[in-house]
Amino acid sequence: MTPLHTVLMPMSPTAIRRRVGYRLRELRGKAGLTTIEAAAVIRGSDAKISRLERGLTPLRPGDVQLLLDRYGGVDPSERDLLVQLAGESGRRGWWQAYELPEWFNLYIGLESAASSISNFETLLVPGLLQTADYTRALVRQAQPTATAERVDRVVDARLKRQARLTGDEPLQLRAIIGEAALHCVVGTADVMRAQFAHLARMSKSPNIELRLVPFSSPAYAPYGRPVVILDFPEPDDPGLVYFDHLGKGVYVEDEAQIATHRQSFEMLVGGALSVEESARLFADRG
Known part of the structure; x- marks a missing residue:
């Protein structure tokens, strides 16, 4: 330790x-x-x-x-x-100034402490890789009654989270995006094109492994749900598995179950396009 x-x-x-x-x-x-x-x-x-x-x-x-x-x-x-x-440990984290749901505050705190993250998203672009316009459109679609101030606050918080991807000790991110995210329109066609171009750029970052898993992959259907695996600096820390479920965060802490989720994630990686193929596909759509 x-x-x-x-x-x-x-x-x-x-x-x-x-x-x-x-x-x-x-x-x-x-x-x-x-x-x-x-x-x-x-x-x-x-x-x-x-x-x-x-x-x-x-x-x-x-x-x-x-x-x-x-x-x-x-x-x-x-x-x-x-x-x-x-x-x-009782200090307020920067994220608490954004008036986000308390269950999500816990997740952002864990994300801020993580050294690496493995994330599979089925329908959407992972939050850490979303453009501001994509996030803004997503929040407006999901929360049609939200005020402009509220939307801006959510967007600002997401962009601040993304700062972990750059710097002297950047977060290591392995992101697998399901093919459905290519067809799930968030905002306008222009917003989607800019989002795909952003993914193509981010895929060039040395700390980011970004892949697309096609519908034809045998690993797609068995997993079938978004998941985040968080790893932390301590070598003996088994990490955590996180799901969004019915408006709250659910954590898997059992080490055997965490190992099973890791195995499933690696199956997704094995069934996904290569980093290079994925980048070309995003660039073509950008």
Whole structure:
């Protein structure tokens, strides 16, 4: 595990929660305690301990102190840092200024902490690769009563998320787009042409693997639903699988199920067009 003294305060609060949570998980394992036994220390549930260790719930400095007292094996300097970081984990992320749904705030926080993302979209262009006009048209179609201010806020938030794709340590993105997205019109024909041209440009980025999976692929139908697999910097972190479902975010945390989703994603990659073929197809439509 990366030494905690390398954790800097500018990290997102979600990244801090995951870093501290995984250290607590490591210490609990060394102490030989189950999640049920750890939960009793803070008068919580084993589900709470599990979510705390995965960075899916806010950290309370008092809870962290109690757990560290029970686990032992931590020198004073690391203990102080863990408690300090627990307090920092409550900071508001930049995304919370955009008044997005709370369930989506959690996802953006996890996305901001991820080092790589694997995303399959069946009907739409992945959010991280959408143009502003495509996003604007999509929001207007999905939320016809939304005010212009509300639409602009959603577009601005999406563009800010896309900043992770550039910079000194860009997010690694593997994006598989279903053929249906070519035919699902969002906005006007001009909006779609500009979107395809943007995909052709983005496919040239060294940190982006962009492929189209055709209807004829044997992997298309079995998977059949959008999915995001998030991976994080810690080498022992199994990652998370995320779905949008009925207006809320659903997370898969079981390691065996995550492995199954990874296998399915690789089947999609194997059944998709090559990066070069996909780029040419997008360019032809742009």
